[in-house]
Amino acid sequence: MKPKAILGALALHFLVEQAASVKWSHCWRLKAVGNCKSKISAWYYDIWSLSCKGFTYSGCGGNANRFRSEEECQKACTFGSKVKKVCSLVPKPGNCTGFSPSWYYDAEVDVCRGFIYGGCYGNANRFTSCKACMKRCSGKRNANKICKKQTAAFRKRYNLGLEPKPKKSRWPFTLPIPFLKE
Structure with missing residues (x-):
């Protein structure tokens, strides 16, 4: 590799590391519920799905990847994206007559x-x-x-009946084989 390319890669790595340690490092931590007995609704940033998810915080311990609201989590951890609440919205059944x-x-x-x-x-x-x-x-x-x-x-x-059972594959054990007799 050329010296300029190596120097550029090192500089980029340094900048990313510095930015991460200053603002976003708390978003990269795993969810930590803590070690007390309270049940407090909280939000954390899930790096695998790149979205904020809810969890029940115990009230003490844990880490900095914990937010009071979905919106607060998104503002801190979703970079360049418009904040859009989904999971924290109150459900709306709508006023139409569909089912x-x-x-x-x-x-x-x-x-x-x-x-x-x-x-x-x-x-x-x-x-x-x-x-x-x-x-x-x-x-x-x-x-x-x-x-x-x-x-x-x-x-x-809602009286929706039983959950439909998944259809089992009939192959290969339940098919009759004509040339084999019992």
């Missing part, structure tokens, strides 16, 4: 809940499934378990 089972994120308890969307005048805190909602808005790792429970309760509450 669309949907999901919204409840930041107070860090889970997604079902509601019936009327088809118009809603907002961005509306998802087609519990899993999509949890993936976007919550930092919990056990989303599948939570969604299984929440979906069952939602379907029962």
Whole structure:
């Protein structure tokens, strides 16, 4: 490599490191719930999804990657992007007469809940499934378990019937083989 290229790369690396240590380093930290017993709604920046997600803070300990609101998190950690609240919006079922089972994120308890969307005048805190909602808005790792429970309760509450079972593949074990006789 040429000396100018090496010098340029080192200078760029130095500038990035300095910028990161001054303003953004707290955004790059992992979520830390702390070690007390309180349950406080908070937000952290998830570097893997490049978005702010909710979590329940314990009240003490933790780290600097903790914000009071989704908007505060976005302002601190989403660089050059326009701040757009999604998960912290109050769900709007709309005033139309449609019937669309949907999901919204409840930041107070860090889970997604079902509601019936009327088809118009809603907002961005509306998802087609519990899993999509949890993936976007919550930092919990056990989303599948939570969604299984929440979906069952939602379907029962709105009399939506049982969850359809996934179709099992019939191949290769259940197909009759004509040349083999029992």
